[in-house]
Amino acid sequence: MQTGEHSLGELAVRFGLLLRGDPDVRVCRVATLANAGEGAISFLANAHYRKQLAHSRAAAIILSEADAPNCPVPALIDRNPYAVYARIATLLYPVPLPQPGIHPSAVVHPEARVARSASVGPLCVIEAGVLIGERVSVGAACIIESGASIGADTRLVSRVTVRPRVHIGARCTLQPGSVIGADGFGFAGEDRRWIKVPQVGAVRLGDDVEIGANTTIDCGAIEDTVIENGVKLDNQIQIGHNVTIGEHTIMASCSGVAGSTVIGKRCMIGGLVGFAGHITIADDVLITGFSMITASLQKAGSYSSGIPAQESREWWRTVARFKRLGRFG
Amino acid sequence: MQTGEHSLGELAVRFGLLLRGDPDVRVCRVATLANAGEGAISFLANAHYRKQLAHSRAAAIILSEADAPNCPVPALIDRNPYAVYARIATLLYPVPLPQPGIHPSAVVHPEARVARSASVGPLCVIEAGVLIGERVSVGAACIIESGASIGADTRLVSRVTVRPRVHIGARCTLQPGSVIGADGFGFAGEDRRWIKVPQVGAVRLGDDVEIGANTTIDCGAIEDTVIENGVKLDNQIQIGHNVTIGEHTIMASCSGVAGSTVIGKRCMIGGLVGFAGHITIADDVLITGFSMITASLQKAGSYSSGIPAQESREWWRTVARFKRLGRFG
Amino acid sequence: MQTGEHSLGELAVRFGLLLRGDPDVRVCRVATLANAGEGAISFLANAHYRKQLAHSRAAAIILSEADAPNCPVPALIDRNPYAVYARIATLLYPVPLPQPGIHPSAVVHPEARVARSASVGPLCVIEAGVLIGERVSVGAACIIESGASIGADTRLVSRVTVRPRVHIGARCTLQPGSVIGADGFGFAGEDRRWIKVPQVGAVRLGDDVEIGANTTIDCGAIEDTVIENGVKLDNQIQIGHNVTIGEHTIMASCSGVAGSTVIGKRCMIGGLVGFAGHITIADDVLITGFSMITASLQKAGSYSSGIPAQESREWWRTVARFKRLGRFG
Numbered sequence: 001m002q003t004g005e006h007s008l009g010e011l012a013v014r015f016g017l018l019l020r021g022d023p024d025v026r027v028c029r030v031a032t033l034a035n036a037g038e039g040a041i042s043f044l045a046n047a048h049y050r051k052q053l054a055h056s057r058a059a060a061i062i063l064s065e066a067d068a069p070n071c072p073v074p075a076l077i078d079r080n081p082y083a084v085y086a087r088i089a090t091l092l093y094p095v096p097l098p099q100p101g102i103h104p105s106a107v108v109h110p111e112a113r114v115a116r117s118a119s120v121g122p123l124c125v126i127e128a129g130v131l132i133g134e135r136v137s138v139g140a141a142c143i144i145e146s147g148a149s150i151g152a153d154t155r156l157v158s159r160v161t162v163r164p165r166v167h168i169g170a171r172c173t174l175q176p177g178s179v180i181g182a183d184g185f186g187f188a189g190e191d192r193r194w195i196k197v198p199q200v201g202a203v204r205l206g207d208d209v210e211i212g213a214n215t216t217i218d219c220g221a222i223e224d225t226v227i228e229n230g231v232k233l234d235n236q237i238q239i240g241h242n243v244t245i246g247e248h249t250i251m252a253s254c255s256g257v258a259g260s261t262v263i264g265k266r267c268m269i270g271g272l273v274g275f276a277g278h279i280t281i282a283d284d285v286l287i288t289g290f291s292m293i294t295a296s297l298q299k300a301g302s303y304s305s306g307i308p309a310q311e312s313r314e315w316w317r318t319v320a321r322f323k324r325l326g327r328f329g
Numbered sequence: 330m331q332t333g334e335h336s337l338g339e340l341a342v343r344f345g346l347l348l349r350g351d352p353d354v355r356v357c358r359v360a361t362l363a364n365a366g367e368g369a370i371s372f373l374a375n376a377h378y379r380k381q382l383a384h385s386r387a388a389a390i391i392l393s394e395a396d397a398p399n400c401p402v403p404a405l406i407d408r409n410p411y412a413v414y415a416r417i418a419t420l421l422y423p424v425p426l427p428q429p430g431i432h433p434s435a436v437v438h439p440e441a442r443v444a445r446s447a448s449v450g451p452l453c454v455i456e457a458g459v460l461i462g463e464r465v466s467v468g469a470a471c472i473i474e475s476g477a478s479i480g481a482d483t484r485l486v487s488r489v490t491v492r493p494r495v496h497i498g499a500r501c502t503l504q505p506g507s508v509i510g511a512d513g514f515g516f517a518g519e520d521r522r523w524i525k526v527p528q529v530g531a532v533r534l535g536d537d538v539e540i541g542a543n544t545t546i547d548c549g550a551i552e553d554t555v556i557e558n559g560v561k562l563d564n565q566i567q568i569g570h571n572v573t574i575g576e577h578t579i580m581a582s583c584s585g586v587a588g589s590t591v592i593g594k595r596c597m598i599g600g601l602v603g604f605a606g607h608i609t610i611a612d613d614v615l616i617t618g619f620s621m622i623t624a625s626l627q628k629a630g631s632y633s634s635g636i637p638a639q640e641s642r643e644w645w646r647t648v649a650r651f652k653r654l655g656r657f658g
Numbered sequence: 659m660q661t662g663e664h665s666l667g668e669l670a671v672r673f674g675l676l677l678r679g680d681p682d683v684r685v686c687r688v689a690t691l692a693n694a695g696e697g698a699i700s701f702l703a704n705a706h707y708r709k710q711l712a713h714s715r716a717a718a719i720i721l722s723e724a725d726a727p728n729c730p731v732p733a734l735i736d737r738n739p740y741a742v743y744a745r746i747a748t749l750l751y752p753v754p755l756p757q758p759g760i761h762p763s764a765v766v767h768p769e770a771r772v773a774r775s776a777s778v779g780p781l782c783v784i785e786a787g788v789l790i791g792e793r794v795s796v797g798a799a800c801i802i803e804s805g806a807s808i809g810a811d812t813r814l815v816s817r818v819t820v821r822p823r824v825h826i827g828a829r830c831t832l833q834p835g836s837v838i839g840a841d842g843f844g845f846a847g848e849d850r851r852w853i854k855v856p857q858v859g860a861v862r863l864g865d866d867v868e869i870g871a872n873t874t875i876d877c878g879a880i881e882d883t884v885i886e887n888g889v890k891l892d893n894q895i896q897i898g899h900n901v902t903i904g905e906h907t908i909m910a911s912c913s914g915v916a917g918s919t920v921i922g923k924r925c926m927i928g929g930l931v932g933f934a935g936h937i938t939i940a941d942d943v944l945i946t947g948f949s950m951i952t953a954s955l956q957k958a959g960s961y962s963s964g965i966p967a968q969e970s971r972e973w974w975r976t977v978a979r980f981k982r983l984g985r986f987g
Contacts, residue, residue, distance in 0.1 A: 030858060032880050045846075048936060082846040082855070089856040105765050107434050107451040107469075122765040122783050123799075125451050125469040125487075140765075140783040140801050141452075143469050143487055143505075157840070158783075158801055159819050161488050161505040173854070175840040176801075176819040177872070182486070182504040182542035185563040185581065188374075188411040192595055193577050194561050196502070196539065197411070198418040200359060210854065213840035213874040214506070214894075216542040216564045222361050232852050234843040235874045236543075236896045236914070238565045238582040238600075248851050252843065253896040254914040254932070256565070256583040256600050258618075266850055271896075271914050272932040272950075274583070274601040274619050274635075278377060289916075290932050290950040291638040292601075292619040302641035306932075307648055309949040312960035319965055321654040325979040436763050436780040436798075454780050454798040454816075470781075472798050472816055472834075490817050490834040511815070511833040511871035514892040514910065517703075517741040521924055522906050523890050525831070525868065526740070527747040529688060543835070545871040545893045551690050565872075567894045567911040567929075585894070585912040585929050587947075603912070603930040603948050603964075607706060621930075621948040621964040631970035636977055650983040 004028065005039075006091065008060050008074055015087055018065070021074025027059050030089050041092075045082035062088065095155065098137055112144075121158065133170070148181075151207065163219060169207035175235070177214035180205070184218040184225075184241025184259060197221060199241060206230070212237060212253065221259070234271070246283060272306075333357065334368070335420065337389050337403055344416055347394070350403025356388050359418050370421075374411035391417065424484065427466055441473075450487065462499070477510075480536065492548060498536035504564070506543035509534070513547040513554075513570025513588060526550065528570060535559070541566060541582065550588070563600070575612060601635075662686065663697075664749065666718050666732055673745055676723070679732025685717050688747050699750075703740035720746065753813065756795055770802075779816065791828070806839075809865065821877060827865035833893070835872035838863070842876040842883075842899025842917060855879065857899060864888070870895060870911065879917070892929070904941060930964075 009023025031040035033049055036058035043062040044053055053061070053070055060074040062081045078084045098119040102108055105122045112130040114120060120132070121140040131149035132138065139158030144150065148162045151170035156162070160174045163181030174180070186197035201220020206229035211217070217225060217239040226244040227233075234253040239245070243257050246265035255269055258277035263269075267281060270289030275281070280296040287293065290306030297303060309315070338352025360369035362378055365387035372391040373382055382390070382399055389403040391410045407413045427448040431437055434451045441459040443449060449461070450469040460478035461467065468487030473479065477491045480499035485491070489503045492510030503509070515526035530549020535558035540546070546554060546568040555573045556562075563582040568574070572586050575594035584598055587606035592598075596610060599618030604610070609625040616622065619635030626632060638644070667681025689698035691707055694716035701720040702711055711719070711728055718732040720739045736742045756777040760766055763780045770788040772778060778790070779798040789807035790796065797816030802808065806820045809828035814820070818832045821839030832838070844855035859878020864887035869875070875883060875897040884902045885891075892911040897903070901915050904923035913927055916935035921927075925939060928947030933939070938954040945951065948964030955961060967973070 030856075030880055035881065080846070080848055083848040083853055086844075086846040086853045086855040089858065090854070093856045093858050095856075103765075107432075123452055123470075123781055140803075141470065141781075141799065145469075145487070157821075158803070159488075159817075159837075163486075163505070173841070176821070176837045177506060177543070177835060177840075177874070179488075179505045179542040179564075182506075182564065183502070185541065185561070186415075187539075187561055187579065188409070188415040190409055190412040193559055194579060195412055195415040196419070197415040198359075198422045200418065200422050210845075212843060213837040213876070214543050214565075214835070214872050216506070218542070218564065222359055223364065230851055232843070232845055234896075235837075235840065235876065236565065236872075236894065238563075240582070250845065250852060252916065253898070254583070254912070258581065258600060271916060272601075272930075276618065286641075287638065288641060289934065289952075292635040294618075294635075294637045297638075303638040304641040304644040305636045305638035306950040306952075307636075307651070307963045307965075308952045309945065309955075309961040309963035310652065312944075312946060312962040315962040318652060318654050322651065322965070322980065323968065323976060325976050436761075452781055452799075470799065474798075474816070488817075492815075492834070506835060506872070508817075508834045508871040508893075511835075511893065512831070514870060514890070515744075516868075516890055516908065517738070517744040519738055519741040522888055523908060524741055524744045525748070526744040527688075527751045527753075529747065529751050543872050543894075545835070547871070547893065551688055552693065565894065567892075569911070583912070587910065587929060601930075605947065615970075616967065617970060620967040623947075623964075623966045626967075632967040633970040633973040634965045634967035636965075636980070639981065647981060647983050651980065 004092070006088075008076060011088060011091075012076060014091075015076075015078075015084055017062075017084060018077035019074070020068055020071070020077060021060065025059055025074050027088075027092070029092060030085075031058060033058065033061070041076075041088060043081050043085035045085065097135070100135075115152075127164075139176075145181075163203075165202040166205075166219070167202065168205045169209065169229070171207055172205055172209040172211070174211045175213040175215070178211045179216045180211070181219040182216060184221050186221050186241065186259075201225065201242065203227070206247070209233075215239075218259075228265070240277065252289065333421070335417075337405060340417060340420075341405060343420075344405075344407075344413055346391075346413060347406035348403070349397055349400070349406060350389065354388055354403050356417075356421070358421060359414070360387060362387065362390070370405075370417060372410050372414035374414065426464070429464075444481075456493075468505075474510075492532075494531040495534075495548070496531065497534045498538065498558070500536055501534055501538040501540070503540045504542040504544070507540045508545045509540070510548040511545060513550050515550050515570065515588075530554065530571065532556070535576070538562075544568075547588075557594070569606065581618065662750070664746075666734060669746060669749075670734060672749075673734075673736075673742055675720075675742060676735035677732070678726055678729070678735060679718065683717055683732050685746075685750070687750060688743075689716060691716065691719070699734075699746060701739050701743035703743065755793070758793075773810075785822075797834075803839075821861075823860040824863075824877070825860065826863045827867065827887070829865055830863055830867040830869070832869045833871040833873075836869045837874045838869070839877040840874060842879050844879050844899065844917075859883065859900065861885070864905070867891075873897075876917075886923070898935065910947065 005028040012019040027041040033052040033056040036042040042058035102120040103122040106124040108126040109128040111128040114132040118136040127146040129147040133152040137155045145164040147165045154172040159176040161179045166181040184199040187194035210232045212235035215237040218241045228247040230248040232250040238256040240259035242260045249267040251269040252271035255273040257275040264283035284300035286302040288304040334357040341348035356370040362381040362385040365371045371387040431449040432451040435453040437455040438457040440457040443461040447465040456475040458476040462481040474493040476494045483501040488505040490508045495510040513528040516523035539561045541564035544566040547570045557576040559577040561579040567585040569588035571589045578596040580598040581600035584602040586604040593612035613629035615631040617633040663686040670677040685699040691710040691714040694700040700716035760778040761780040764782040766784040767786040769786040772790040776794040785804040787805040791810040795813045803822040805823045812830040817834040819837045824839040842857040845852035868890045870893035873895040886905040888906040890908040896914040898917035900918040907925040909927040910929035913931040915933040922941035942958035944960040946962040
């Protein structure tokens with residue numbers, strides 16, 4: 001999947017890095033510190049792996065100035081080795097761009113508009129009124145329903161479902177199984193039954209958004225559900241109707257956000273976090289995994305409520321005493 | 330997506346509402362109190378939004394008698410404004426009914442029976458012995474496997490998977506990515522390995538059931554998994570084999586129910602709730618989000634076990650003391 | 659769905675069981691103790707159901723020697739009745755093997771290699787370089803992307819997504835909606851934004867692996883994500899990049915494992931369990947449902963951290979006192 005070779009000199013110039021070692025050394029692939037060999041570039045960004053540095057056989061290693069003296073091979077030095085690694089890996093492994101055009105097995109409505117430079121894969125369904133922008137890549141078996149629009153350079157990897165009137169911005173990536181714009185969960189109780197409340201809003205995704213596999217984002221009840229620029233959602237996340245997620249917020253897998261909650265910008269949310277509906281989370285909030293958020297968080301900071309596991313015997317003893325707190329305390 | 334206009338007088342008569350204001354005012358769309366304008370009908374059902382009433386520019390507002398005196402525009406008055414809103418919104422935004430017939434790209438077995446009034450969308454697969462009832466709408470890319478049956482007026486939005494012998498009742502709605510009747514998770518341990526136990530039951534969904542996006546309902550091991558009339562399941566819910574969920578129970582996203590558990594009628598289950606297997610939950614039980622249910626609940630009432638998040642520093646101090654409860658208490 | 663009849667004598671010989679009763683009694687289907695009737699074989703493996711034994715009308719019952727004296731009908735006796743039941747049920751209900759060959763509606767790249775004995779269902783997409791082994795069954799609407807390989811006798815039930823270069827072993831079963839090899843969740847922070855880190859590893863599944871409906875397994879960042887032989891994953895599980903799950907480990911639904919975590923062999927993991935990244939779990943660990951695992955577990959044993967629900971009023975009182983522990987303790 002990797003393509004071409006690059007010399008360290010060329011990489012240092014292109015990305016503004018300090019080079020310690022032979023600029024003519026060439027790299028063509030990435031590898032971990034432990035398993036790197038000829039032609040492989042590696043990186044050190046997590047202290048956890050520092051002990052592997054001394055024995056690495058990488059052709060070159062991206063690391064910080066502090067780690068450079070201990071690097072046994074040519075080094076590319078930067079304050080943010082992981083970001084540099086991301087850029088070099090993107091250069092070595094470009095996302096394969098499919099040929100423009102519409103696969104003959106796709107079912108494309110004559111009133112859909114697909115840019116000439118875009119590609120639509122096999123067995124896709126593109127309904128009336130859909131707009132597909134320049135260089136968009138729609139992988140196999142995607143469904144894009146009436147009136148939805150997909151911004152330039154966005155990639156629907158494969159098997160993505162985009163429901164009516166959803167707007168997706170530019171340079172987004174949507175992983176397989178994601179469903180954007182299914183009905184929000186709205187029911188009015190009456191006589192001990194539930195009446196479905198029509199969900200007539202849409203979903204708007206900004207630019208540079210990533211949506212993980214099997215993640216679901218519901219359409220709004222009246223107004224739209226909004227995912228702002230640069231948001232990154234992992235797999236199997238559920239976003240309820242009329243939620244707003246602020247720019248550059250990142251959320252790990254299996255978390256759920258109930259309806260009408262507003263999450264701020266640049267938040268970092270762990271996995272298996274649950275948000276109640278109708279609350280507001282400030283900008284720059286960090287929430288550790290397995291937390292339950294039932295009230296608004298008004299200021300930046302770190303919040304938690306998960307309890308780490310213990311040996312079961314000890315745990316159940318603790319729980320028994322815990323429950324007595326409420327009874328006799 | 331909305332269609333037609335209706336006068337307040339007409340709406341008041343049709344739905345048995347008290348009208349305060351000009352019966353000739355016409356509405357054609359819904360809007361929130363805050364953003365409503367010309368031609369828009371809004372509603373007030375949640376005290377949270379009462380402060381927006383005075384400044385609303387809606388053409389009309391549905392609300393309770395208690396709120397009516399403060400309504401600055403024509404009012405439609407009822408004891409249950411949200412249910413009335415649901416009905417009026419359904420009138421203004423009818424679900425678009427596709428043309429009856431089978432899309433030429435669908436793969437339909439000659440031994441399937443599809444009602445003349447039903448529609449089967451592009452790239453569906455309908456296997457032998459399937460029965461599709463009157464006015465059923467099967468959206469794009471659904472799979473309905475051998476011997477399954479779909480009751481009248483049910484809508485498979487798109488990309489729904491219905492496995493063999495599943496029975497779905499009338500007037501149900503299944504959102505994209507839902508999987509009904511995948512194998513239950515049954516394995517017999519032997520010599521520290523697992524032998525798969527065939528899952529030969531089916532799934533039966535009653536009438537008026539809603540199934541959310543990417544929700545999964547497993548087939549029974551021997552007998553059937555049963556979802557009774559009027560049950561509403563949100564997105565990304567997992568229902569294990571041989572579970573029964575009683576009439577008109579509603580369950581929020583990301584919850585899971587392990588095998589053979591029986592949940593009563595009219596229960597309300599929050600998000601991220603986990604149920605152990607082989608337990609029984611009474612009728613009219615309410616469970617708040619993020620609760621763990623490991624034993625049967627014999628009587629109606631409200632149950633909880635999630636702990637709301639705190640600032641992390643404070644939280645970890647609390648947890649440390651908590652764990653000492655079990656050790657020294 | 660069941661096929662043929664078998665005499666108890668034949669079953670006793672074939673599976674090495676002790677038979678008490680008439681060897682000429684014939685069975686053709688399975689049933690529960692409570693609802694079994696003519697021609698049905700049942701089993702007793704869970705003490706929970708022992709009270710149903712005396713009144714069962716099964717044609718025969720599989721049970722342990724200890725329960726045999728109380729069996730009112732012919733008995734097949736073994737130390738492990740549930741495993742015997744699994745084998746007999748597999749005999750009575752063989753998985754239907756589709757006709758070999760490629761459905762004309764499937765889109766198969768000329769450079770894919772599909773074994774003559776394999777079947778590819780309707781509306782599948784098989785890309786270049788794919789290898790599909792002997793007797794593999796690829797159900798409707800599966801996507802197998804470039805360079806992936808599927809081992810002999812594996813079954814992709816339907817609507818399975820297999821991303822590029824994924825390797826799946828022999829005799830695996832993948833349920834609908836599962837996504838194997840979507841991008842891992844890797845982003846490097848820079849200037850309060852996120853840069854995508856290319857995910858260039860693959861996924862390797864061993865032999866005899868079961869993957870549940872809508873379960874997602876991400877590809878590795880550099881090296882591969884690995885699911886070893888005999889692992890069984892339930893529905894809606896999320897496995898992050900570079901995770902390893904050891905042989906014969908079994909995991910219940912809705913659990914999530916963050917990146918680079920290593921889970922040992924023969925572990926048993928409950929539902930809704932969350933694992934932090936970069937930790938190691940020993941072999942033979944049991945984790946009860948709803949536990950949060952944030953640190954490595956170095957030795958076999960049982961671990962927990964979920965708290966069972968109480969009546970809400972009592973619960974909130976307990977939580978209030980609990981939170982004071984951290985403040986004043």
